[in-house]
Amino acid sequence: MERWKESQLKQLAASAELEIAYGVSLSFAKNMGFEFFAFSTSYTSKTDDFNTVRLNNYPSDWNSAYEKKKLAAIDPIVAHCHQSAMPIVWSEELFSGARCLWDGLEQQGLQHGWSQAIHDEESGLCSILSLVRSHCPISAWELYEHLGFSSFIGHHLHKLAVRSLPTRPATPSNPQLSLREIDVLKLAADGKTAYESAGILNLSPRTINFHVQEAIRKFGVSNKISAVIAAAKAGYLDRNAIG
Structure with missing residues (x-):
């Protein structure tokens, strides 16, 4: 070097x-x-x-x-x-x-x-x-x-x-996700785009993105990848997870 x-x-x-x-x-x-x-x-x-x-x-x-x-x-x-x-x-x-x-x-x-x-x-x-x-x-x-x-x-x-960065109050480890938010995050974890997820769930890409943003807000993270990781840690992406 x-x-x-x-x-x-x-x-x-x-x-x-x-x-x-x-x-x-x-x-x-x-x-x-x-x-x-x-x-x-x-x-x-x-x-x-x-x-x-x-x-x-x-x-x-x-x-x-x-x-x-x-x-x-x-x-x-x-x-x-x-x-x-x-x-x-x-x-x-x-x-x-x-x-x-x-x-x-x-x-x-x-x-x-x-x-x-x-x-x-x-x-x-x-x-x-x-x-x-x-x-x-x-x-x-x-x-x-x-x-x-x-x-x-x-x-x-x-x-x-x-x-x-300014410290934030601790957020609940398991915020309550809706069934639709869980579905969307499961598809994101499988590598599906918003467009692909929309076709699978019979929704618009805009609605898919709305559910992603809601999950991001609930977990207190800054992007989709972090929301998927947080959801997985919280057990939401398990096959039998219930919102």
Whole structure:
């Protein structure tokens, strides 16, 4: 391993403050050839408001527009990372359903990037790490070469982010789910999409998503994967489970 990598990773591991650790991570990202580095963690507050801890060095006007227009709701990177821990490379095709977002990224020099998620089974939280630059597409080899480093960085930042979040009152270990919510989560656990689940249960995809969101709210988690995990732990996904 190159000396600067070892030195900065040791510095990162010794960082106990999120902002300091982010600064070290940003320096590491720049040394790897990325101009921009972003990290975020989504959580639900004591008042059940959905919030995000967001650290990045993106242009300030881009951050302002992203917040003001609530672009996270249509961001395919956010959608992917909340469903999967697999890394994803940004592309025009990926953003085909959110063209305005892709055009904005290009204008800001943020079009060449890749992201990966950290899913925390214990807390039910999801963090997203992104490495971005204005030049040169990212190759599969480059992604593979840097994946170990980004995973280490992401997990350390996630740990510090979770520590920094406001504490929530303990939620009941077994919230009461409806039979329909259990059915939907069982299908999600089997890998079914909202569209596939809708066909099986003779419901609309919108109704399926409503039941998923209700389960997420009841378990006090931030995404579908965490709700499925929580339901499994609570015994709701057993063959003979009754809501």
